[in-house]
Amino acid sequence: MAAVIAGAGLLQPGRATGATPAPGPAGTPQAAAPDAHAVTYPLDCKGTPTTVTATAQGDLDGDDRPETVAAVRCDAGSGTPPHAIYVLAQEAAPGARPRVVATLLDPAQRRTATDLTVRDRAVTASLLGYSSPAVPRYSPDVKQLAKWRWTGGKFRQELTDSTAGRV
Template identity: 60%
Template sequence: MQNAAVPELAHTHARPVHWLATAAAMAGVVALAGWLQPGTAKASPGAPGARVAAAPAPDAAAVAYPLRCGSVGVQVAARATGDLDGDGRPETVAAVHCRAGSGTPPSGVYVLTRPAVPGGPPRLVATLADPREKLTVLDLAVREGSVTATLLGYSSPDVPRCCPDEKRATKWRWQGGKFVRSTRSEAPSI
């Protein structure tokens, strides 16, 4: 027997269409929740295991290099960036030489890191190739934490400075608190 005080309501009888509508609504809510995620949490730099916010690589043009170029000035011929010491912050490697209207000026390869004080210039922390070695950098890259370069040089002082006759694939890797250099000589293709 039915109670006359309560009328029969449509929603009290579950039909398949009601279950489908409920399932579709729930799927929409789950999909929307997956799409609307909160932003990435950032811990303070001192927290153990915290990731340091990405810092920009040092600007190679903002450094005073140890070159004596006189009035012609210094030219940054190539630069590459990457984390070389595993601290999560990028360093910049710069191939630098004196500006020259012609000829092949020797290059220096330098590693730059972040400023010692905020707002200061980047710090030059290592010389990988000294200009006194009379080498020219053909290419420069940072790959998997190593600096790689092709260096052109001279087999003797009798070789004209216009025409390097040695080609070396060179790699530097940070090990034991210093950069370790390995070189593989190649046949010159110059």
């Protein structure tokens, strides 16, 4: 009995890290999510730099390689410039840079993105906007939940609560 207890004391599970183990065969290196700061974004910022304000990672298209979703805006220095939301993919070739593969939110929609997440192969974000042109641009008064999912070879926006709430 003492030998069994001593043996059990030596065979302990690994320490808990809080990290979710990656799928795949043991010993197979998992692809890293694309670096949102290593991309040139298709934003016309009139000479000012772009700023990545939020990112989320996950396998959105089921290919076992994570994508990065980035909320990006022009770095205007003041005010609240609108966001764009882009999906980034990393090419498998060594040394390849990540690239933009989809635009989920165009800055022309004049929304500010918050609470960006990737969960269950879907992208969600809270979008802040304006109920009329009379609302000051520094004080959005409308909030809407947006959700996108990879379906049929492209990202489609899923229907969310159609009534945009007041902030």
